[in-house]
Amino acid sequence: MKKRNMFIRCFVLMMLIASLVACASTSKQEGAGEYVDDSVITTKVKSLLASDDFLKSFEITVETYKGIVQLSGFVDSQKAVDKAGEIAGGVKGVKSVKNNLNVKK
Numbered sequence: 001m002k003k004r005n006m007f008i009r010c011f012v013l014m015m016l017i018a019s020l021v022a023c024a025s026t027s028k029q030e031g032a033g034e035y036v037d038d039s040v041i042t043t044k045v046k047s048l049l050a051s052d053d054f055l056k057s058f059e060i061t062v063e064t065y066k067g068i069v070q071l072s073g074f075v076d077s078q079k080a081v082d083k084a085g086e087i088a089g090g091v092k093g094v095k096s097v098k099n100n101l102n103v104k105k
Helices: 002-023 032-051 078-089
Strands: 060-065 068-075 096-103
Touching: 032 060, 032 068, 032 078, 068 078, 078 096
Parallel strands: 068 096
Antiparallel strands: 060 068
16 A cells, blocks of 8 residues: 555656646747747737837738747838837837838839
């Protein structure tokens, strides 16, 4: 009986450790907490871009990975590129912005 209880305790402990390791982030994969944070950042940036009178007519794609926001799409002027980057950079939690917006000619 003692061996069985010891085995169960060890098994539960190993499962707990395995679940914690599975949720940790690596350099190539986000952890669960980082994914949620990135989703919140993406939503905030999209919302701010959509509510801006100057930028709302453009289709700007927003992706976030580990706090780094990437903007892509086409806009009509360099002013729009700069403004979108400024808005994205002002969101709490954003570490940097990769502004890949292109000006239509």
